[in-house]
Amino acid sequence: MLTIARVLLVAPVVVFTLKRTDASSWIAFSAFAVAALTDGFDGFLARRMQLVSPAGQLWDPLADKFLVLVSMLALVVVGRFPAWAAAVILVREAAVTALRLAAERRRRGFPASRAGKLKTGAQLLAVLFYILPAA
Numbered sequence: 001m002l003t004i005a006r007v008l009l010v011a012p013v014v015v016f017t018l019k020r021t022d023a024s025s026w027i028a029f030s031a032f033a034v035a036a037l038t039d040g041f042d043g044f045l046a047r048r049m050q051l052v053s054p055a056g057q058l059w060d061p062l063a064d065k066f067l068v069l070v071s072m073l074a075l076v077v078v079g080r081f082p083a084w085a086a087a088v089i090l091v092r093e094a095a096v097t098a099l100r101l102a103a104e105r106r107r108r109g110f111p112a113s114r115a116g117k118l119k120t121g122a123q124l125l126a127v128l129f130y131i132l133p134a135a
Contacts, residue, residue: 039064064124
């Protein structure tokens with residue numbers, strides 16, 4: 001349910017980012033922050049309650065990628081994030097997703113590594129700061 005909530009929060013992040021006002025940026029920031037927090041909480045609960053599953057290993061990272069990439073693209077549209085950087089990140093994420101899907105087809109788990117979790121955390125934090133209203 002937290003993964004679905006994270007995906008659903010993408011809509012207000014994008015809508016309010018595209019409005020280009022300070023107030024709407026704060027709303028987008030808040031929605032993105034809640035979505036980012038669900039990622040950490042989702043992983044914590046899954047491990048704590050021993051609910052780690054192959055489906056979760058597939059869908060949780062996809063929700064993260066969707067949140068980061070769509071939010072980043074909205075920031076590119078409003079001129080607050082470099083298009084070249086978004087393109088590099090998009091290509092890298094597409095390659096990792098293709099590898100993850102290939103592993104899933106072979107019925108092999110593809111759990112997130114510590115480095116992957118750190119990368120996701122860094123991306124979430126970076127996008128969060130880019131959403132903040134310009135000072």
